[in-house]
Amino acid sequence: MxxxxxxxxxxxxxxxxxxxxxxxxxxxxxxxxxxxxxxxxxxxxxxxxxxxxxxxxxxxxxxxxxxxxxxxxxxxxxxxxxxxxxxxxxxxxxxxxxxxxxxxxxxLRPVPVPVAGVAHVTGVGEQRTVVLDDGTRMTLDTDTRVEARFDADARAVVVERGRVQFEVGRDPARPFRVEAGPGVVRDIGTTFQVVRRGDAVQVALLDGVVMVDGAGRETVTLAPGQQIEVEAAGDVGMAAPLDTVAAAGWPKGELVFQQRPLASLLEEMNRYSDTRVRLADPALGEIRVSGVFHMHDQAALVAALEQGWALRAREVEGGDIVLEPPAG
Known part of the structure; x- marks a missing residue:
């Protein structure tokens, strides 16, 4: 041939x-x-x-x-x-x-005009699912702000901060893209997540196919079960394996940890509450933790750490909780 x-x-x-x-x-x-x-x-x-x-x-x-x-x-x-x-x-x-x-x-095609965006926002500790007019479902994590800009020719969502899961509705006449900092995600009918903290962006693919572009216009195509990072400068990293269990957990209100540092767990949990859990000794942050934690229940987290890891908790002025090393 x-x-x-x-x-x-x-x-x-x-x-x-x-x-x-x-x-x-x-x-x-x-x-x-x-x-x-x-x-x-x-x-x-x-x-x-x-x-x-x-x-x-x-x-x-x-x-x-x-x-x-x-x-x-x-x-x-x-x-x-x-x-x-x-x-x-x-x-x-x-x-x-x-x-x-x-x-x-x-x-004869109409000259494109700027599209007024529709903002969707969650507060600290809040999660919300929004269904857009094309059937796309967006699950917004805590402290997240996005702006949907749809017109007759295209669908775009700008992630200004936070974490979002997209379950994209089919609409072949209008391509779907997500802009987050220097990164652009182009979708081919799929379920994926975008995290933006500052100008650093992470894209995780659960189902389907997405293409991720950086500021340098390099393009990486992800397969299900892969994730990738776009640095603040716009450089696209290498595709890496995704913890799919953890990725599927947060939209349901669960943080799934498998032998991850305690400091990382507390950082995640503190994003969902005005009550902060802190460490008396930074070295405690290296303790490896496994389990499923309800992201809106700091009291249950502290009880688990006291029972399973023998840490001691005390409340300090302002309502925060400080974790201290085991006694003796």
Whole structure:
């Protein structure tokens, strides 16, 4: 098979996947097979994105008055002509349609205007699920602020701070992207999480496919069960394994720790409460902790640390709790 034939074959496969994923009958097994196909070659991903773009362009043009009028003129011309003449005029008909499509898309398309964003915010200790108008579900973690900017051509969400899980609704005519600091996440129908603290960004993929861009425009494609960091300068790191149990826990109000430092646990727990749990000796922060902790229950956390790790707790002025080493 020559190079052109191979490219045509991949393009045909990509068109098949666009139609299959768009179908209401699409099942999890279909998506798993699609992800396997994507993983076989970078050319598959490029072909899929191009085919999805063409599909979205066609959908956008479907209702255009100029294009419909050109199609009607072409059909009338075809019906009134003899067959031999029809065969000779088919290229002209195609050219007419192409010109009409070009005029509709480039000449008559409304000039984009800035889109007013809709802000969604959670306070300290609050978690909330928001369903956007395209069916996308956003689970906002504590102290999180995002802004959704949707228009007729695109869907964008800007993560200004905090942590969000996205379960993206299908809308081939409007690509979905998340902007967080210097990072941009482009989605292909999936479930993923974005954390932004300062200008550092972390992206974790639970299901589907996402592409992560940095300020340098390097692009990394993630597979389910992978995570990646985008540094404040915009550099994209290497994909790394994701703790999927922990990632699935926080949207349900649970912090799942497996042999992680106590200091890290307290840092996470303190994000959800005005009552701070602190360490009398920073060396205690190296203690390794495993367990499932309810993120809104500092009292239960302290009781577990007293019982399981023999730490002693005392309340100090202002209501904070200080953990001290075991007695004797």
């Amino acid at each position: 020559n190079h052109t034939s191979a490219s045509d074959g991949i393009a045909n496969e990509a068109a098949h996947w666009v139609a299959r994923l768009e179908s209401p009958a699409c099942e999890p097994a279909d998506r798993a097979a699609f992800e396997d196909w994507l993983a076989q070659s970078p050319a598959h991903l490029a072909a899929y994105l191009e085919m999805e773009r063409l599909h979205a362009d066609a959908a956008a043009l479907a209702g255009d008055d100029l294009l419909r009028a050109a199609a009607r003129r072409a059909r009338r011309s075809a019906v009134s002509s003899h067959r031999p003449r029809l065969l000779r005029t088919l290229p002209a008909i195609a050219a007419t349609l192409a010109i009409a499509a070009g005029a509709a898309w480039w000449g």
